[in-house]
Amino acid sequence: MIRTDFHRGGVRRIFCALVVPSTGACGGNGTEPTGTTDPGFVRVAVTGPLSPDVAFKFRITGTQVDSVRAATGTMYFEELGPGLHRVIVVDVADRDRLVEFWVPDRNGLAEYGVNLEEVAATGTYENLSVAGYVISLGQ
Numbered sequence: 001m002i003r004t005d006f007h008r009g010g011v012r013r014i015f016c017a018l019v020v021p022s023t024g025a026c027g028g029n030g031t032e033p034t035g036t037t038d039p040g041f042v043r044v045a046v047t048g049p050l051s052p053d054v055a056f057k058f059r060i061t062g063t064q065v066d067s068v069r070a071a072t073g074t075m076y077f078e079e080l081g082p083g084l085h086r087v088i089v090v091d092v093a094d095r096d097r098l099v100e101f102w103v104p105d106r107n108g109l110a111e112y113g114v115n116l117e118e119v120a121a122t123g124t125y126e127n128l129s130v131a132g133y134v135i136s137l138g139q
Helices: 008-018 106-111
Strands: 040-047 054-061 066-070 074-081 084-090 099-103 113-121 134-138
Touching: 040 054, 040 106, 066 074, 066 084, 099 106, 113 134
Parallel strands: none
Antiparallel strands: 040 099, 040 134, 054 084, 054 113, 066 099, 074 084
C-alpha cells in the first residue's frame, strides 16, 4: 500500500529509496545522472564475394535485442533462448545493412555479438564457404 499523506520531502525520500537508488538523481541539488545512454538501432553488415543470389544464416547474441527487422530482402527470425537469436536473410540488396535491431544503449555495443553460420546460393540452396565473408555490428 502506498501512503500519500507524507509531506513533500518524505515522498521524495521514499521515491528515491525505492525507484532510483543507483542513479544518484535524487541528491537534492538538481543535477542529472552522470551517465548518458544512446538507445537506437544497431546494424548487421557483411562483406565478402560479390554474388547477388546469396542467403545468410547467422546468430545474434545479447540480452536486450529487440525489434529485429530486415533492411532489405526477406528475413526469418527465431529466438533460441535468452540472449540468443537466429536470423536468415535472403534476397539481400544492401550488405551494409542486412538487418537492424534495437538496443537500449548503443554505448554497450561490445555486449552484443554476431556469428555467421552459413552462406547458401538462393537458387540452388547449395552451401557456400563462409571463409570469404566477414559479418559485423555497427551503428
